[in-house]
Amino acid sequence: xxxxxxxxxxxxxxxxxxxxxxxxxxxxxxxxxxxxxxxxxxxxxxxxxxxxxxxxxxxxxxxxxxxxxx
Numbered sequence: 001x002x003x004x005x006x007x008x009x010x011x012x013x014x015x016x017x018x019x020x021x022x023x024x025x026x027x028x029x030x031x032x033x034x035x036x037x038x039x040x041x042x043x044x045x046x047x048x049x050x051x052x053x054x055x056x057x058x059x060x061x062x063x064x065x066x067x068x069x070x
Contacts (some may be wrong), residue, residue, distance in 0.1 A: 002067045003041070010050060010064070012034045019053045041068040 010022050013033045020027040020039045029035040038049055046068060051061040 001068060004068070004070055006041055006068065006070070008039045008041055008046075008048070008064075008066050009018070009036060010039060010048065012050070014052045015054060018054050021049075021051045021053075023049055041066055043068050043070060 012020075013022060013036055014029055014035065016029055016031060016033045018029060018033070020035050020037075021031060022039060023036060027035045027037045039046070044067065046066045048064045048066065049061060050064070051059055053059045
């Protein structure tokens with residue numbers, strides 16, 4: 001995706017017992033499993049990895065590539 005905004009908000013829903021990381025930042029879901037995290041973008045290409053993990057070692061992840069062009 002291309003953007004002229006200096007930040008990107010990552011919003012999602014997962015299991016309430018999951019631990020979410022956005023790049024290296026831990027994000028706690030609320031009681032409904034909703035989470036949100038704002039990522040500061042650098043000029044150019046930004047790769048953002050979102051990983052949801054649960055205690056049984058199950059993981060799901062996705063990668064977002066954002067190109068920041070002010």
